[in-house]
Amino acid sequence: MIHDTVPHKSVLVDEVIEHLAPQPGKTYLDVTFGAGGHSRAILEAQESCHVIGMDWDTVSLEKYGVPMAEEFGKRLSLAWGNFSLLYRVAKREHIKKVDGILADFGTSQMQITERPGFSFSRDTPLDMRMSPSHQQITAAYIIASASEEELADIFFRYGEERYSRKIARLIVQERKIAPIATTGQLATLVSNAVGSKRGRCHPATRVFQALRIAVNKELENITSFLSEALRVLSPGGRLVCISFHSLEDRLVKQFFKDREREGIVEILTPKVVTASEQEVARNPSSRSACLRAIRLIKAIGE
Numbered sequence: 001m002i003h004d005t006v007p008h009k010s011v012l013v014d015e016v017i018e019h020l021a022p023q024p025g026k027t028y029l030d031v032t033f034g035a036g037g038h039s040r041a042i043l044e045a046q047e048s049c050h051v052i053g054m055d056w057d058t059v060s061l062e063k064y065g066v067p068m069a070e071e072f073g074k075r076l077s078l079a080w081g082n083f084s085l086l087y088r089v090a091k092r093e094h095i096k097k098v099d100g101i102l103a104d105f106g107t108s109q110m111q112i113t114e115r116p117g118f119s120f121s122r123d124t125p126l127d128m129r130m131s132p133s134h135q136q137i138t139a140a141y142i143i144a145s146a147s148e149e150e151l152a153d154i155f156f157r158y159g160e161e162r163y164s165r166k167i168a169r170l171i172v173q174e175r176k177i178a179p180i181a182t183t184g185q186l187a188t189l190v191s192n193a194v195g196s197k198r199g200r201c202h203p204a205t206r207v208f209q210a211l212r213i214a215v216n217k218e219l220e221n222i223t224s225f226l227s228e229a230l231r232v233l234s235p236g237g238r239l240v241c242i243s244f245h246s247l248e249d250r251l252v253k254q255f256f257k258d259r260e261r262e263g264i265v266e267i268l269t270p271k272v273v274t275a276s277e278q279e280v281a282r283n284p285s286s287r288s289a290c291l292r293a294i295r296l297i298k299a300i301g302e
């Protein structure tokens, strides 16, 4: 059952359960606990399994994890950590091999609506750190200190922004006059650079996505996570990943294909799994969700 009081609507819940296929007495690691919707679904789908809910955002773990751990008792434990260092986190937490791992990449709805810098619909400081207690570099720092070429590269690579050079040039001109420190300032500057018409999207959507990816090192973290995950899985264990944009999905798809070619894993999703029309109608942010899953065939060394 998904709780209505939780501000994040979990995506592809039935599909996660189908592909993770939780079994009695087994242990599942949810490395992106968020508001706990997927962890809850796993615990409810298999009444004698154990779930470890992990996130690098201490606020999510405290606000949603602690009450859920009280509700589920010993069946749910919580762990703080960056999934890019999963193997090290697992050692620190005395987690032995697990039977399934779920990763639902990106940001939670709470982070977008409650934290500074993620959204251009509120004028807040340009921060964008998902785990502020252990990250130092903010979006404002990147905007203030990266060279024009570095900024253009971030907007082009992570946002696939056509006007990356023009926007970077304007930022560098503008910051000589006054610091660009808020979401409102940046959104206005980008709108001036690219014009206000861009289909249904705000003109600054791509630049904001690019900065968020850069601040949180999202693609580097996923690349490292994928290798680490196989070291933490038991043979026969499953890894289920949900991506929200093509850059993430490409990394997952290629990693799975390469490991299948090496005979290490079996791909369980020959075609990417996406949300049904009904789910998209209920939860529009599920529109871009892409799920892929594998089963580990060969144990990976300690």
Ligand SMILES: C[S@@+](CC[C@H](N)C(=O)[O-])C[C@H]1O[C@@H](n2cnc3c(N)ncnc32)[C@H](O)[C@@H]1O
Residues within 6 Å of the ligand: 008, 009, 010, 011, 031, 032, 033, 034, 035, 036, 037, 038, 039, 054, 055, 056, 057, 060, 081, 082, 083, 084, 104, 105, 106, 107, 108, 109, 130, 221
């Ligand atoms: C899309 S939300 C997950 C929502 C969750 N599945 C649910 O049902 O509520 C993504 C979560 O992953 C976390 N996250 C993102 N990058 C992370 C990383 N490198 N290590 C650990 N957690 C991360 C975020 O803090 C956020 O809480």
